[in-house]
Amino acid sequence: MSYNTLVSADILHQQLDNPNWIIVDCRFSLTDSEAGAKAYRRGHIPHARYVRLDKDLSSKITAHTGRHPLPDFTVLTRKFGDWGIENHCQVIVYDNAAGAFAGRLWWLLRCLGHDNVAVLEGGIQQWLKQGYKITTSLPKIKPAIFKPYLHNESWLNALQVQNNLARKSICLIDARSPERYRGEQELIDPVAGHIPGALNRPFQLNLDARGLFLPPSTLNKQFNRLLGDEAPEYVVHMCGSGVTACHNILAMEHAGLKGSKLYAGSWSEWIRNKNRAVFRPST
Template identity: 70%
Template sequence: MSYSTLISADALRAQLDNPDWIIIDCRFSLADAELGAKNYRRGHLPNARYAHLDKDLSSAITSQKGRHPLPDFRALSQKLGNWGVSNRSQVVVYDDAGGAFAGRLWWLLRTLGHDKVAVLDGGIKLWQKKGYPITTALPVIQATTFRPYLQESFWLTAGQVQNRLADRSISLIDARTPERYRGEVEPIDPVAGHVRGAVNRPFQANLAGSGEFLPPEQLRKQFETLIGDRSPEQIVHMCGSGVTACHNLLAMEHAGLKGSKLYAGSWSEWIRNKNRPIAKGK
């Protein structure tokens, strides 16, 4: 059996010794870019590698790009091979933020044509709560070759988003918190507000109190209410920098609403051009 959206802690525990399974720790903090790596060294799931959001899963920021530009896919594919990921591997990614950062690598792997990747539901917090093993030992990695099959249709550029909003062929969902979406506060980016025409669904709405994702049927009902008569393929997700937007995309896929896309540059890229329309309030 393969996993392509979420995997439970119990299911992963049963496969810890499976050499065909690769676990990757994606913990990160926007307030302290090295905290995730520090926490990894203090303790992580057995055999887990570490992927750094800025250094591994993003490329350099430029004057025209957002805060977490898409990585060089060729370089990422090389890293995946160095981490022991082959095209046959079942990959499991996790973090300590409900999947907010792990979702980025989940989406990147799918964009590279690798569907056998799942986010650990509940992350390392639920794993530890269940009493499952944590280690400080670094994994013994056998490097291999990962061959990418890039799916360029999985994301939209700023220009494509602007054009398709204008002809009303897409609906845009913003995963940021309501107060940031409304432009009441903006702790990170220099301009507050949202893309005119976007609707708000904070990624936290996908989670139950346990930190696990809501049941698929519940997620499906909520997203169907949000998108109305739109097909999933007409839905584009965004956030501040294209990271937590992947959480809403993952939630839709888990709910069986397949084919939505990512505006990878998101708000931090959108505001680089003052001619792009923005709005505040609801």
């Protein structure tokens, strides 16, 4: 059996020594870029290898990009092989932020044609809560060859978002907090507000009080209430830099609402161009 959205700690534990299961630790902090690597060294799920959002899952920032530009897919493909990921493998990704960062790698793997990838429900906290052990031992990685099958229709650039909004042919959903969406609070990016026409669904709404995803039926009802008559394939997700937006894509997929896309540059890219429309509280 393959897993394409979420996997439980119990199932991962059962498959822990399965050589066809590749585990990836994606812990990261936007305020301390070394925090994830330090946490990994202090203890991680056995056999997990560590990858960094800023260095492995993003490319360099330029004057025209957002804070986490999409990585070079040729380089990323090579890294997948270096991490031991082959096309037939089941990949499990986790973090300590309810999937907020692991979702980025989940989405990137799917973009490159690898559907057998799932996020660990509840992350490493749930793993520990269920009494499973962690280790400081580094995994023995056997390099592999990963063959990509790029789905470049999975994301939109800023111009495509701008044009499709003008034609009213997409439904844009912003995964940031309500305060950031409304422009009342902005501690990360230099401009506050949101893209005119975007709806708001903070990614935290996908989770219950324990930090686990809501049942698929509940997520399905919530998203359908937000989308109205819009089909999932016309939905485009964004956030501050194209990372937590993947959480909403994951939630929709888990709810059976397949085919939504990502505005990869998101808010931090959108505001780089002063000619792009911005909604601010004062307007």
